Amino acid sequence: MVNHITHPLVQHKLSSLRIKTTKPKEFRQLVNEIAMLLTYEVTRNLPMTEVEIETPLMSMNAPWLACLKPALISILRAGNGLLEGVLQVIPDAKVGHIGLYRDHDTLQAIEYYFKMPNKMEQRDAIVVDPMLATGHSAVAAISALKERSNPKSIQFVCILAAPEGIKELQRNHPDVEITVAGIDQGLNKNGYIFPGLGDAGDRIYGTI
Ligand code: URA
Numbered sequence: 001m002v003n004h005i006t007h008p009l010v011q012h013k014l015s016s017l018r019i020k021t022t023k024p025k026e027f028r029q030l031v032n033e034i035a036m037l038l039t040y041e042v043t044r045n046l047p048m049t050e051v052e053i054e055t056p057l058m059s060m061n062a063p064w065l066a067c068l069k070p071a072l073i074s075i076l077r078a079g080n081g082l083l084e085g086v087l088q089v090i091p092d093a094k095v096g097h098i099g100l101y102r103d104h105d106t107l108q109a110i111e112y113y114f115k116m117p118n119k120m121e122q123r124d125a126i127v128v129d130p131m132l133a134t135g136h137s138a139v140a141a142i143s144a145l146k147e148r149s150n151p152k153s154i155q156f157v158c159i160l161a162a163p164e165g166i167k168e169l170q171r172n173h174p175d176v177e178i179t180v181a182g183i184d185q186g187l188n189k190n191g192y193i194f195p196g197l198g199d200a201g202d203r204i205y206g207t208i
Helices: 008-018 024-042 079-089 136-148 163-172 200-205
Strands: 002-004 048-054 059-065 071-076 094-102 109-115 124-128 153-161 177-183
Touching: 008 024, 008 153, 008 177, 024 079, 024 124, 024 153, 024 177, 024 200, 071 079, 071 136, 079 094, 079 124, 079 153, 079 200, 094 136, 109 136, 124 136, 136 153, 136 163, 153 163, 163 177
Parallel strands: 002 177, 071 094, 071 124, 124 153, 153 177
Antiparallel strands: 048 059, 094 109
């Protein structure tokens, strides 16, 4: 399933991100804000329970999150930009990292780092990467996650997706729900999303 978030705040912030003169400081801030808004949607169906609490006036049964803390999985390095905003909304979440780089000739994802929190089989995982372009990185990261950590469920959160990337991820991992702020026209010959926003990692970290 693809959850395309068309909320006006998300769309406005996404348009600001796309503008080529947006500087890294503002770019990071916008990514942060979009991440918070997307997290609000992604966590909509987290299981709830009730616990007894004391207000200054009386005791009451109050709603409380029932799940073990979710695991946020950042695909390095651009995923870290999104991670910050998600963590602001779910500060108790545990964090895992998967390091992948894109081979410039084949556009295939090569893994160089993998580190997860404990008890992953009891956690809901939210995988974050700003750009779902060819889908190779997302597919490789989620395959590694399933094989080595087997979380209870997996969601994928990104800012921009190309139709090719969505198709590739759905073909390989039909169980993974995708939440995305924008779905663009396609990929150019270098595997960049167009109209897109350029290289998300470079724009977050000012490495252009
Ligand atoms: N990664 C990016 O950062 N941008 C793209 O357009 C595609 C992949």
